[in-house]
Amino acid sequence: MKLLMLYAHDYWLQPHEKNLDEAADIEANISMQECIVALVHVEPHDLETRGKTTTKALKQLKWLARKSATERIVLHSFAHLATDSATPEAARSFLEDISTRLTNTGFIVRSSPFGYFNEFKLHVAGPSLAKVFVEI
Numbered sequence: 001m002k003l004l005m006l007y008a009h010d011y012w013l014q015p016h017e018k019n020l021d022e023a024a025d026i027e028a029n030i031s032m033q034e035c036i037v038a039l040v041h042v043e044p045h046d047l048e049t050r051g052k053t054t055t056k057a058l059k060q061l062k063w064l065a066r067k068s069a070t071e072r073i074v075l076h077s078f079a080h081l082a083t084d085s086a087t088p089e090a091a092r093s094f095l096e097d098i099s100t101r102l103t104n105t106g107f108i109v110r111s112s113p114f115g116y117f118n119e120f121k122l123h124v125a126g127p128s129l130a131k132v133f134v135e136i
Contacts, residue, residue, distance in 0.1 A: 001053050002041040002081035003060055007068045007130035011037050013120040015113050020088055023115025030110050035072035036065050037122060041081035042091040054097055056136045067129055075099055076112040
């Protein structure tokens with residue numbers, strides 16, 4: 001799994017075009033302020049170590065959220081951080097699990113629509129910790 005985590009003053013997303021036939025029909029925009037935006041790339045080998053990979057991703061997200069003094073996290077499936085990608089079903093399952101577990105520990109979580117190309121705006125803060133890349 002690859003995570004590119006960005007502390008954003010402002011995040012806005014609008015679904016542009018469905019790229020998976022089985023994706024739900026979505027029209028609503030997402031917006032969130034003062035949040036961690038996590039671009040998440042799930043790889044095939046993550047399926048072999050799902051529990052450990054999920055736990056490590058959660059630790060990274062919680063750590064950066066606390067360092068950034070926010071409880072708001074946006075999970076954005078982003079299959080462009082590596083050459084190999086897990087199946088869409090596996091990636092969606094990972095993201096849903098991470099979202100549920102973050103929500104259960106008090107975080108406010110939004111997820112970009114899965115199976116869509118999206119238009120988005122992102123205003124990333126300047127400090128070094130506002131931009132963190134992790135390979136799990």
